[in-house]
Amino acid sequence: GNSVTQMEGPVTLSEEAFLTINCTYTATGYPSLFWYVQYPGEGLQLLLKATKADDKGSNKGFEATYRKETTSFHLEKGSVQVSDSAVYFCALTRRNTGKLIFGQGTTLQVKP
Amino acid sequence: DGGITQSPKYLFRKEGQNVTLSCEQNLNHDAMYWYRQDPGQGLRLIYYSQIVNDFQKGDIAEGYSVSREKKESFPLTVTSAQKNPTAFYLCASSEGGTYSEKLFFGSGTQLSVL
Numbered sequence: 001g002n003s004v005t006q007m008e009g010p011v012t013l014s015e016e017a018f019l020t021i022n023c024t025y026t027a028t029g030y031p032s033l034f035w036y037v038q039y040p041g042e043g044l045q046l047l048l049k050a051t052k053a054d055d056k057g058s059n060k061g062f063e064a065t066y067r068k069e070t071t072s073f074h075l076e077k078g079s080v081q082v083s084d085s086a087v088y089f090c091a092l093t094r095r096n097t098g099k100l101i102f103g104q105g106t107t108l109q110v111k112p
Numbered sequence: 113d114g115g116i117t118q119s120p121k122y123l124f125r126k127e128g129q130n131v132t133l134s135c136e137q138n139l140n141h142d143a144m145y146w147y148r149q150d151p152g153q154g155l156r157l158i159y160y161s162q163i164v165n166d167f168q169k170g171d172i173a174e175g176y177s178v179s180r181e182k183k184e185s186f187p188l189t190v191t192s193a194q195k196n197p198t199a200f201y202l203c204a205s206s207e208g209g210t211y212s213e214k215l216f217f218g219s220g221t222q223l224s225v226l
Contacts, residue, residue, distance in 0.1 A: 004154075032213050043116070043202055043217030044155075051213075089154060093213055099145075099170075100215060104154040 002027045004090050004103035012109045013080055021075040021106045023064075023090035031092040033057075033066055033073040034100065038087040047075075047088070080110045114139045118203050118218035124226050125190065125197060133188045133221045135203035142207065144186035145215065148172060149200040158201075161186055190223060198224050 007022040025033065032051045036044040048057030053068035062077045073090060090103040116137045125131045137144065143162050147155040157170030161180040175194025180186055186205075190197045200222050204215040 034213070036215075041219070043118075043204070043219045044215070045217070046214050049213065099157060099160065100155075100213075102147075102154040102156075104152055 002031070002092060002094055002101050004092055004101055006088075006090050006103035006106045009087075009105070009107040010109050011106060012111065015082055015110055015112050016079045017110075019075070019077040019080045019084075019108065021088055021090075021108070023073045023075065023103060025071050025073065025090070025092050027071075027092055031094070033064070034091040034093075035062070035064055035073070035075050036089040036091060036102075038089065038105070040086070044089060080108070082110045082112055084108060085110045116203055116205055116216055116218035118201075118221050120221060121219070123221055123223045125223060126226050128192045130189055130191050131223070133190070133201055133203075133223070135186045135188065135218060137184050137186075137203075137205045137216075137218075139205055139207070139216060140183070141205035141216070142183070143205060144180070145204040145206075146170075146176070146178065146186070146188045147202045147204065149202055149220075155202065158188065 003026045005024050034049045035047040037047045038044045048059040050057040050066035056065045064073050064075045087105045087107050089105045091100045119134045145160040146158040149155050156172050158176050159178040161167035177189045202220045203218045206215050
């Protein structure tokens with residue numbers, strides 16, 4: 001079946017460090033891929049998405065490239081800020097439904 | 113401002129009690145969803161509704177019930193049959209039915225058992 005696997009957290013970085021959060025997926029067909037972010041005490045917000053192979057989603061300095069050959073959608077940011085501290089969820093759509101399947105989430109803590 | 117409102121923010125349930133979580137949206141979205149979030153497990157789909165007066169079970173519907181009598185409202189009832197209800201519950205909506213890929217989320221309700 002379809003599934004999403006993210007790297008274990010928490011990830012702790014100093015401000016201005018480079019961020020990578022790994023995400024790999026298993027899916028039939030050609031899913032769309034997403035990163036959602038959850039700030040403390042809030043719901044999830046869409047951060048970026050990619051709908052086909054080799055697409056790069058980007059927003060707020062974050063980027064992720066849809067890699068079909070490695071079934072991956074790793075999230076990257078060149079220089080993190082304390083305000084980026086949150087839980088990040090990788091997700092994909094189920095084929096023919098549009099409903100999302102989420103990974104388990106990765107907590108990012110950025111220290112000044 | 114348009115958005116999704118969940119209430120209450122915190123809720124406590126006694127043994128054998130049913131409780132209802134409220135979800136209201138003013139985005140004029142057709143589809144609405146309920147997810148359960150447990151630490152380290154991500155989000156799991158409980159129920160979803162594509163249109164008024166219609167809803168379907170998600171992956172973990174046992175012990176829960178919903179209704180969709182109005183487009184803007186999708187309340188979730190956690191029944192006494194749900195033996196492990198402590199979790200963070202998130203309501204979401206999307207435009208264009210369940211084939212829309214962008215979900216808008218509420219700020220969640222934390223349910224705990226007394």
